[in-house]
Amino acid sequence: MKKYIVFALTLLASLQSCKKDGPTFTPLASLNVADAVIGGRNVKLNTNVRDSATLYSYKLFQIVAGESPIKLYPTNNPAAPYFDQTRTTVNGGIYSMFLTGTASAPENVFVKDEIPPFSQDSIVRVRIVNCSVNSSAISVTLGSAPTATIFSNIAYKSVSAFRDIELKTRLAVGGNIFQVRDSSGTLLASYTLPATGLVSVASSRFKNITLVVRGLAGTTGGTDAFGIYGMTNY
Incomplete structure (x- = not known):
């Protein structure tokens, strides 16, 4: 009988130990990085050497939520990051980092995104960010109604x-x-949402996108020409 009691106590202790040592989950947040740095290069995040936010495009990364160290650096010069600070993030939070300025004097806009829920209507929800370092304030119209300002x-x-x-x-x-x-x-640039692709009429209906104004105002040619590109926001 004594052996059975000892066995039962041992089993109970083992079960309690297993309960305490169950699976743990790392709290994560999403970080959508848009790279619009004049004269810049592709950008990597922290120790992730595989993925990059390409110049004048974007990349969705995951970071550990909490006091999150964020180091975004150009692939050609990791010792001179465009951003290297700690930001407070929450588990499941969605954030955007818009890298702008110039390669020698980078700037940034960091926002916690409040993404609207998917719509049941045939719409796309659009926002715009001005990352053109030398531009004045801009407005946006649609080609279907060029006299009606939407932003x-x-x-x-x-x-x-x-x-x-x-x-x-x-x-x-x-x-x-x-x-x-x-x-x-005066019309400065235009962006046509394509019929297909990751950011397109087909994939963006019911969802949310950001239009990034990029480049140098007044520049019409070369890598840093003034223009717009789109990025997805779920």
Whole structure:
């Protein structure tokens, strides 16, 4: 009988130990990095040597939530990071880092994203960020209604709220063309949301995207030409 009692106590202790030593989960947050640094290079995050945010594009990374060290550095010069600070993040949080400025004087915009839920309507939710270091405040119109402003007075390093844009299967002519204008209404650049692809009419309907204004205002050629590119936001 004594042996059975000892065995039962041993089994109970073992079960309690297993319960305490169960699986643990690392709290994670998402970080969407947009690389719009004038004269910059592709960017890597912390010790992740496999993935890069390519210049004038973006990459979605995961980071450990909490007091999160974030080091974003160009692939050609890891010793001169574009950003190297700690940010407080929450488990399951979604964040965006817009890298801007120049390679010799990088700047950034770090935001906690409040992503709207998927829509049941045929729309895309769009926001815009101005990462053109020498631009004045800009506005945005649609090609289908060039006199109606959908975003206005977006200064350098400003990020707009998301706005619903109609994106029906049968689009109005120019309904997928976003036009960037200066304060006088002069057209500076345009971006056509393509029919297919990761950021496109087909994949973005019901979802959310960010349009990044990039490059040097007044520059029409070369790598750092003024323009726009899109990035996904779920």
